[in-house]
Amino acid sequence: MAGPRICFSTLGYPPAPGGVAQSAARVVGYFVEAGFDVHVFTVIFGEPLGKHIPKERGVHDVPVTTIPWDLKAETSANILAFYSAIQDEDCLRPFDLFHGYFLPFAYPCILVAGGKRPVVASIRGDDAVTGLCSPEFFPFVNVAVQRSSWITSVSSDLLRAVSGLAPVDHRSSVIPNSIRDAGWPHWQLTDANRGVVGTIGTRPKKAVPLLIEAYAAVSPSLRRRLHVIGPPPIEKERNRVEDAVQRFGMEKDVLLLGAFAHSDLPAQLQAIHVYVQCSDHEGLPNAVLEAAMTGVPLIGTNVGGLMDVLKHGENALVVPRKDPEALTAAITEVLSNDALAGKLSQGARELARSLNPANEREAWLAVYRRNL
Numbered sequence: 262m263a264g265p266r267i268c269f270s271t272l273g274y275p276p277a278p279g280g281v282a283q284s285a286a287r288v289v290g291y292f293v294e295a296g297f298d299v300h301v302f303t304v305i306f307g308e309p310l311g312k313h314i315p316k317e318r319g320v321h322d323v324p325v326t327t328i329p330w331d332l333k334a335e336t337s338a339n340i341l342a343f344y345s346a347i348q349d350e351d352c353l354r355p356f357d358l359f360h361g362y363f364l365p366f367a368y369p370c371i372l373v374a375g376g377k378r379p380v381v382a383s384i385r386g387d388d389a390v391t392g393l394c395s396p397e398f399f400p401f402v403n404v405a406v407q408r409s410s411w412i413t414s415v416s417s418d419l420l421r422a423v424s425g426l427a428p429v430d431h432r433s434s435v436i437p438n439s440i441r442d443a444g445w446p447h448w449q450l451t452d453a454n455r456g457v458v459g460t461i462g463t464r465p466k467k468a469v470p471l472l473i474e475a476y477a478a479v480s481p482s483l484r485r486r487l488h489v490i491g492p493p494p495i496e497k498e499r500n501r502v503e504d505a506v507q508r509f510g511m512e513k514d515v516l517l518l519g520a521f522a523h524s525d526l527p528a529q530l531q532a533i534h535v536y537v538q539c540s541d542h543e544g545l546p547n548a549v550l551e552a553a554m555t556g557v558p559l560i561g562t563n564v565g566g567l568m569d570v571l572k573h574g575e576n577a578l579v580v581p582r583k584d585p586e587a588l589t590a591a592i593t594e595v596l597s598n599d600a601l602a603g604k605l606s607q608g609a610r611e612l613a614r615s616l617n618p619a620n621e622r623e624a625w626l627a628v629y630r631r632n633l
Contacts, residue, residue: 264296265633266354268347270370271362272385274303275320280547281385284438285362286320291622292629293321300356302347302366304330310342326350336397344369358633364423365398367405379632382409384419386544386565393422402426410632415545416566434628437566439621440550440613445527448556448606450534456485456596459533459557461548463494463502463517468539468562468583470505475539475588477509483596484514490529492520530555534602535595541582543567554613558605560591570616576608 269289273282285301292299301323305314308329319325328346330339343366347359351373359374360381361367367382374380382405391398406412406426412433414420420433458476463469469489476487494502506515521529530536536552538561545566552559559577561567571577578594580587595602 263298265357265629266298267292267300267629268302268351268356268359268370268373269299269323269362270302270343270347270360270366272304272366274301274325277303277305280544281363283547284385287439287618287621288362288625289323290321291618291625293323294622295626297629299323300350301325302328302343302350304328304339304343306330307332310334310338336401340365340369340401344372347373358629361405361409364405365401367409368401371404371408376408379410380408381411381413381628381632382406384412384414384416384423384544386415386419386542386546411628413628416543416569418565418568419544434624435569436621436624436628437570437616438545438547438550439616439618440547440554441618442554442613445555446531447610448531448558450599450602454532454534456483457488457533458484458486458535458537458592458596459488459490459529460537460539461490461529461552462538462540462546463489463491463498465494465498465501466541466543467491468541469494469498470501471583471585472537472539472588473502473505473511473515474509475585475592476514477511478585478589479593479596483593487511487515488518488529488533489515490518490521493517526551527555530557533557535560535592537588537592538562538567539580539582539588540564540567545570550613550616553609553616556606556610558595558602559609560588560595570612572608575604576612577605 271285273279275282275286289299305327310331314327316324316326326346328343347369358379359370361370362383364384370380403426406423412429413436417435536557536559538549543565561571561577562582563579564582571579573579578591580591
């Protein structure tokens, strides 16, 4: 006999790229293993509304309905298309629980549930920050926070951000992303990677121009290269990055390495002396967890989920956001102190071990069981 029927509404699901898709597949896997009957609803960007997307079997052999998200249409029209797809499936076989695995996507779930069935809303990162600041998304985020049965987040900071819309203390929990030990070689400081600073991600929130400014202020005797890994940034951000490179005379020192296959990640992490995540805001990025798993010394800003897991001087150096001087000082400290680098490396691996999938699985199952 099939277990409870779940509507899982997510911004991304494999084969789509990105952190949300990766974590969505991991979480869906927990529910499938526990016997839940999961149906995934996700989007494909840039397709016109009304285009028929056949239902397919996806990762974990669950049915996946993909709904077009028309970038030229109003947000409300795209949300309505999402609602219609969920409603059609619910009419065929009613769902027992709805899960918006991206805060605005809890809104169509709430409409279909009609106040009679539980809705779980999950804050993944940008959805809280963007939703609270964006006129087009705020109405959907507001309803999601007001009316969801339970709210999860990768960060206590993001829960506090949405608590201004409605009290959430009695119906919320922080569930950090987990990282499974992939058996990658542990990081070691060598002559080849000494002095190399690295980061992954080129979106505006990753604050790459700030990192370039901070890196340029590090003594030339300590630094060698700055590796910026990830797909080419959008035009406006690319201009900001190129301007920072030229302004600080870093043309020969900053390498924009572009996108790479996930199988190449261990080599990319082994090639750097310190990994920096100087984001303006964050959820809990998978790149940081993967760097921690290898034991690369970490530097991060005190934002989002990084605040919950990074402990200054133990598993990372933590600096204020948008503070290039503090970031320069932290980079300098790691590059000039091999004993500190070794301590942070060990602390990072201990952090990764604490964020294991078994703990994340139990936390998610507890949320579903409580609400069912």
